[in-house]
Amino acid sequence: MEKISGSQAIIRCLQEEGVKIIFGFPGGAVIDLYDALMDSEITNVLVRHEQGAVHAADGLARVTGEVGVALLTSGPGATNGVTAIATAYMDSIPLVILTGQVPTALIGNDAFQEVDIVGITRPCTKHNYLVKDVKDLVPTLREAFHIARTGRPGPVLVDLPKDVVAKMVDFTEKKPIRMQNYQPTYEPHPGQIEKACKKILKAKNPVLYVGGGVILSNASEELTELAKKLNIPVTMTLMGLGGFPGSDPLSMGMLGMHGSYTANMAVAHSDLLIAVGARFDDRVTGRLDAFAPHATIIHIDIDPTSISKNVKVDIPIVADCKNALLAINTWFNNSADFNRDQIIASHEPWLATIDEWTKKHPMCYIDEGEIIKPQYVIEMLDKLTHGDAIITTEVGQNQMWAAQFYKFNKPRQWATSGGLGTMGYGLPAAIGAKMAFPDKTVIDVAGDGSIQMNIQELATAKQYKCPVKVAILNNNYLGMVRQWQELFYNKRYAGTVMEVTPDFVMLAQAYGAVGLRATKKSEVEAVIKEALATDNTVMMDFVIAREECVFPMVPAGKATTDMLLV
Amino acid sequence: MKHTISVLLQNKPGVLSRVTGLFSGRGFNIESLSVAETLESSISCLTLVTRGDEAIIEQITKQLHKLIDVIKVTDISDSEYVEREMVLIRVKAEAQTRAEVLRVIDIFRGKVVDVSPKSYAVEVTGSASKVQAIIDILKPIGIQEIVRTGTIAMARASKK
Numbered sequence: 001m002e003k004i005s006g007s008q009a010i011i012r013c014l015q016e017e018g019v020k021i022i023f024g025f026p027g028g029a030v031i032d033l034y035d036a037l038m039d040s041e042i043t044n045v046l047v048r049h050e051q052g053a054v055h056a057a058d059g060l061a062r063v064t065g066e067v068g069v070a071l072l073t074s075g076p077g078a079t080n081g082v083t084a085i086a087t088a089y090m091d092s093i094p095l096v097i098l099t100g101q102v103p104t105a106l107i108g109n110d111a112f113q114e115v116d117i118v119g120i121t122r123p124c125t126k127h128n129y130l131v132k133d134v135k136d137l138v139p140t141l142r143e144a145f146h147i148a149r150t151g152r153p154g155p156v157l158v159d160l161p162k163d164v165v166a167k168m169v170d171f172t173e174k175k176p177i178r179m180q181n182y183q184p185t186y187e188p189h190p191g192q193i194e195k196a197c198k199k200i201l202k203a204k205n206p207v208l209y210v211g212g213g214v215i216l217s218n219a220s221e222e223l224t225e226l227a228k229k230l231n232i233p234v235t236m237t238l239m240g241l242g243g244f245p246g247s248d249p250l251s252m253g254m255l256g257m258h259g260s261y262t263a264n265m266a267v268a269h270s271d272l273l274i275a276v277g278a279r280f281d282d283r284v285t286g287r288l289d290a291f292a293p294h295a296t297i298i299h300i301d302i303d304p305t306s307i308s309k310n311v312k313v314d315i316p317i318v319a320d321c322k323n324a325l326l327a328i329n330t331w332f333n334n335s336a337d338f339n340r341d342q343i344i345a346s347h348e349p350w351l352a353t354i355d356e357w358t359k360k361h362p363m364c365y366i367d368e369g370e371i372i373k374p375q376y377v378i379e380m381l382d383k384l385t386h387g388d389a390i391i392t393t394e395v396g397q398n399q400m401w402a403a404q405f406y407k408f409n410k411p412r413q414w415a416t417s418g419g420l421g422t423m424g425y426g427l428p429a430a431i432g433a434k435m436a437f438p439d440k441t442v443i444d445v446a447g448d449g450s451i452q453m454n455i456q457e458l459a460t461a462k463q464y465k466c467p468v469k470v471a472i473l474n475n476n477y478l479g480m481v482r483q484w485q486e487l488f489y490n491k492r493y494a495g496t497v498m499e500v501t502p503d504f505v506m507l508a509q510a511y512g513a514v515g516l517r518a519t520k521k522s523e524v525e526a527v528i529k530e531a532l533a534t535d536n537t538v539m540m541d542f543v544i545a546r547e548e549c550v551f552p553m554v555p556a557g558k559a560t561t562d563m564l565l566v
Numbered sequence: 567m568k569h570t571i572s573v574l575l576q577n578k579p580g581v582l583s584r585v586t587g588l589f590s591g592r593g594f595n596i597e598s599l600s601v602a603e604t605l606e607s608s609i610s611c612l613t614l615v616t617r618g619d620e621a622i623i624e625q626i627t628k629q630l631h632k633l634i635d636v637i638k639v640t641d642i643s644d645s646e647y648v649e650r651e652m653v654l655i656r657v658k659a660e661a662q663t664r665a666e667v668l669r670v671i672d673i674f675r676g677k678v679v680d681v682s683p684k685s686y687a688v689e690v691t692g693s694a695s696k697v698q699a700i701i702d703i704l705k706p707i708g709i710q711e712i713v714r715t716g717t718i719a720m721a722r723a724s725k726k
Contacts, residue, residue, distance in 0.1 A: 122580070122583065122584060122587055179634075181576070181634065181636060181637045182634050304628045304631070304632075305632055308621065
């Protein structure tokens with residue numbers, strides 16, 4: 001057997017797992033690892049802040065479906081990554097985060113740049129490890145990748161003391177991983193599938209409620225087949241966008257707090273809600289007792305803890321979404337009770353009702369001449385990229401407008417911090433996505449507030465010739481909080497006025513990127529066209545209607561039918 | 567309702583912290599918790615007593631099961647089971663109460679494990695309610711110190 005150093009073994013493990021790019025920031029505790037990395041074919045992306053490293057790995061993971069990898073040093077390097085790790089955890093994104101640690105002899109001594117990162121990240125990782133013996137190094141890394149990508153995916157952190165990675169170790173051959181205590185359920189129970197299908201056949205007003213699980217399990221095709229086969233309207237959560245084609249007539253768009261009128265009305269009036277890879281988040285359900293009050297609920301999810309956590313489920317199906325949808329489709333294909341034409345016809349009255357809701361309150365905004373409406377910017381981005389760009393977002397109004405007005409027709413073209421709502425996510429995530437797919441257009445839809453949380457990553461984009469585009473919807477406010485203050489706090493704009501905002505055009509130039517600005521509606525199209533045609537990182541500054549609100553809106557704690565409309 | 571949950575877990579550093587962190591992070595309550603090695607030194611058995619309605623207990627067992635280091639979760643109170651707790655009580659025992667204390671200990675089948683001129687230390691084992699009962703009886707006499715192990719429990723074997 002071959003003896004190599006711990007750091008070489010780590011690199012070997014990464015290559016074994018198919019890792020081509022890692023994002024990181026060096027420090028004393030990981031010098032050995034960086035040294036070994038230099039001789040490997042893995043591209044090492046030097047970010048400007050560790051949060052950016054983990055978000056970039058997360059962006060890469062969301063658009064490729066592969067495990068993203070970040071490498072951080074001990075102490076502050078590791079703690080800087082925590083927000084981004086929590087972001088990935090909330091959205092079930094597969095990551096492996098390698099952190100340096102002080103030598104084992106110093107652990108617990110308050111050594112320089114020592115922090116108990118395993119303790120700190122216990123509640124925001126799927127699992128984590130401290131490797132104390134070099135013999136455990138390779139098996140631990142393999143287990144980390146296995147846990148990150150299987151079951152309900154999530155971030156796994158491996159803490160690596162400096163002396164452990166410096167030691168020599170036998171590099172053992174990889175064997176299939178079998179963990180006695182970790183065996184996710186992939187295959188649905190046939191009895192539950194049959195029960196669900198029979199229920200679906202009887203439903204008059206069914207709704208498919210689709211979450212991020214459909215994206216994670218690559219189940220869009222199976223989902224689309226089911227919806228079309230039975231003529232069932234589909235609504236998606238923020239995380240589920242792209243799971244079903246947004247421009248399909250059966251799509252009702254997003255549901256929940258800033259969902260469409262149609263989607264929220266349809267859920268409220270449905271007699272059968274088929275939840276697929278969704279988790280009944282409070283931003284989706286609003287007041288719980290008023291959520292889908294007439295519906296029987298079928299819930300497909302790989303994570304049993306998601307089922308009946310917030311809303312009591314009638315027919316639980318613990319399985320991988322793709323396998324469960326396949327089983328459902330197969331059941332219908334083989335069932336003598338299933339008459340497709342009859343089912344399609346029987347749902348026509350329901351679809352007609354849904355159409356009426358859309359006609360009554362379509363997703364819309366009020367045009368105000370030359371004032372730039374943020375929704376118009378998103379519509380133009382959609383039009384000029386033919387709906388084919390990868391869109392990342394920051395968090396707040398910018399995120400909601402992007403979700404509402406960009407038509408996502410494919411999975412994995414959308415990366416946004418859904419569960420945690422992390423401002424500063426979009427730019428590093430865009431870099432991760434662009435590094436994975438250099439030929440794709442990648443746009444970060446941002447606000448003037450959140451872009452400043454990780455704006456330093458413009459330097460990373462420049463260094464790695466990563467021509468991402470940033471579209472700032474600039475209203476000189478922390479817009480979403482300001483909107484709540486306008487609606488519920490008597491317009492007392494406490495702490496939300498950005499009295500000083502940098503000149504984003506000059507700032508872009510300072511980083512060697514291109515800065516463009518539009519202050520009138522008629523300039524928007526030209527700015528976007530120029531940005532798309534420029535082979536450089538571009539920051540677009542759209543000076544938008546200052547006090548534009550995101551509508552529809554369901555006030556927190558209200559029933560989802562209680563919507564504030566345009 | 568009170569539930570006694572038995573958890574088998576890997577006997578590794580940090581595992582107990584994952585369990586207690588889960589309870590504090592999700593707002594579940596722990597009434598008592600007791601943990602020690604099983605026959606196999608690499609596996610620990612943890613018995614915890616918690617309270618909640620059906621939905622909460624369902625979440626607790628599912629969330630425990632989701633922890634990678636957890637091997638098996640059983641809600642013991644779903645079936646017939648025996649539970650035991652041990653308590654050590656140092657009770658005031660002066661001339662006029664010494665005989666009375668000994669009588670009480672005898673009724674509860676307790677043992678005196680330490681004697682001083684002014685106190686007895688008593689060991690009593692039993693269900694949580696029995697332990698509570700002796701504490702209530704001895705309280706008026708004067709309890710100086712008390713240490714409880716927390717409940718441990720085991721499902722009864724099938725009668726078939």
